[in-house]
Amino acid sequence: MAIEVRIPTILRTYTGGEKAVTGDGAVLSALIDDLEANHPGLKERLIEDGDLRRFVNVYVNDEDVRFIGGLEAEVSDGDQVVVLPAVAGGAA
Amino acid sequence: MVGPVEPCARAKYAGPVLTIDQATYDAIVAHAKRDHPDEACGIVAGPEGSDRPERVVEMVNAAGSPTFYEFDSTELLELYKEMWDNDEEPVVIYHSHTATEAYPSRTDIGLASEPGAHYVLVSTREQGNNDGPVEFRSYRIIDGEVTEEEVTVVPELS
Numbered sequence: 001m002a003i004e005v006r007i008p009t010i011l012r013t014y015t016g017g018e019k020a021v022t023g024d025g026a027v028l029s030a031l032i033d034d035l036e037a038n039h040p041g042l043k044e045r046l047i048e049d050g051d052l053r054r055f056v057n058v059y060v061n062d063e064d065v066r067f068i069g070g071l072e073a074e075v076s077d078g079d080q081v082v083v084l085p086a087v088a089g090g091a092a
Numbered sequence: 093m094v095g096p097v098e099p100c101a102r103a104k105y106a107g108p109v110l111t112i113d114q115a116t117y118d119a120i121v122a123h124a125k126r127d128h129p130d131e132a133c134g135i136v137a138g139p140e141g142s143d144r145p146e147r148v149v150e151m152v153n154a155a156g157s158p159t160f161y162e163f164d165s166t167e168l169l170e171l172y173k174e175m176w177d178n179d180e181e182p183v184v185i186y187h188s189h190t191a192t193e194a195y196p197s198r199t200d201i202g203l204a205s206e207p208g209a210h211y212v213l214v215s216t217r218e219q220g221n222n223d224g225p226v227e228f229r230s231y232r233i234i235d236g237e238v239t240e241e242e243v244t245v246v247p248e249l250s
Contacts (some may be wrong), residue, residue, distance in 0.1 A: 008204045056204055057165045066164045084172055085205035087151075090131055090160035091189045091197050 003031055005081040014042040028058065029071040031081065047071070052059065055086040095197055108241035110184070110210045110230040111144050112136075113249045119148045121226055124188035124214040127153065128221050132214075133161040136184035137175050145183040145210070161187045161200070184230075186212035193217070194227035196238050204233035210241070 002022035015021050021039060025031030029047075030031050038044040046056055050072065058065045059082040067071040075081065116136055117168040124132045133153050136145035151169060163171070175181060185206055189197075194215035204211060215227040230244070231237045 008205070010207060037172075047233075057168060060168050062169060064169070066165070076134065079146045082169060084168055086137075086162055087133070087166070087168060087185060087205070088155075088160070088162035089187060089197065089200035090155070090157065091192045092157075092159035092199055 002083055003032070003075055003079050005035060006083065008084055009052060009087060011042060011045055011083065014039045014045070023054070024077075025075060027069075027071070027074055028065055028073045028081075031075050032071075055088060057084045057086055058082070059084070107172055108232055108239065109244055110145075110212070110241055111143075111244045111249070112184070113246055114170045116145055117228065117245050119150075120184075120186050120212065121214060121228065122188075123150050124216050124226065125221050126220070127188065128216040129158045130156055131158060131161040131188050131190060133163065133185075133187040135171070135182040135186070135209075136185035137180040139176070140179050140181045143183060146249070147180070158190050182206055184208050184212050185209045186214065188214045188216055189239060190220075191217050194229045196231055196233060201233055201236055201238060207232075207234045212243075 002024055004020050004022050006020045007018065009075065012018065021035060022036040023031050025034050030048055032043050046053060052058060060073055060075055061080055123134060131153055134148060134150040137149060138144040139143045151163045151167060153161045160198045188202035196211060196213065209235050211231045213229050219226060228243060230241050230243050232241060
C-alpha cells in the first residue's frame with residue numbers, strides 16, 4: 001500500500017508525465033519529502049518558506065489540507081491526495 | 093486555392109485560434125455583465141485533447157472582488173473530479189476585468205497554471221451591466237509568456 005498523489009498537468013514535468021505518483025509518510029510534509037526524493041523539484045513548487053504555497057491546493061480524501069492541519073495533516077496508506085493549482089488572477 | 097500569401101497574412105493565419113460557438117460566447121459575456129463590477133470567472137470544459145469548448149461552468153468568485161478572482165478551493169476540487177470522470181479538461185478558463193482592458197495582468201500571468209487552456213478575458217469597463225459589445229479576447233499563457241490568439245465565433249461547433 002501507498003499514498004496516491006494526483007499531479008496537475010503543470011507539474012507533470014517533474015513526474016515524467018505521470019498523472020499520479022505514489023509516496024509514503026505519516027504527515028503531508030513527510031509525504032512531500034518522499035515524493036521529492038523520486039521527483040526532484042516538485043517540493044519547491046508546493047512549498048515556500050516552510051509553508052504550502054498560497055496558490056497551490058492540496059486535498060487529502062477531498063479535504064483541503066488548510067482545514068486539517070496544513071503540512072502537518074495526517075496521511076496514511078490508501079489515502080487519496082490531490083494537488084491542484086488555484087485558478088485565480090485578476091486585474092489587481 | 094493555394095497562391096502567394098503575404099508574409100503578414102500567413103503569420104496571422106498560422107497563429108493559434110480559439111473557436112467557440114455563439115451560445116457559449118454569449119453565456120460568458122452574460123456572466124461577466126451580470127457580475128460586474130466584480131470579476132466573473134469560470135471555465136468551458138471539453139473532451140480531453142479535443143480543443144472543443146463545450147460545457148460552460150460558471151464559478152463563484154470566492155474573492156468577491158472587482159480586482160481579483162479565485163475559485164473556491166472546495167468547488168475547484170469538485171469541478172476537476174467531475175472533469176476527470178467525464179474525461180474532460182478545461183479548454184477555456186475565463187474571467188472578466190471590470191475597469192481595465194481585456195489583457196492578462198501580471199497577476200493573471202503569474203498564476204496561470206493550465207498550459208493547455210485558452211485564457212479568455214472579457215472587459216466590462218465600457219458597458220458594465222448593460223447591453224452592448226464587450227472586449228472578448230483569448231490568450232495562451234505558458235511559462236509566463238502571453239500569446240494572443242484569434243477568436244472565431246461560429247454558429248455551432250462542427
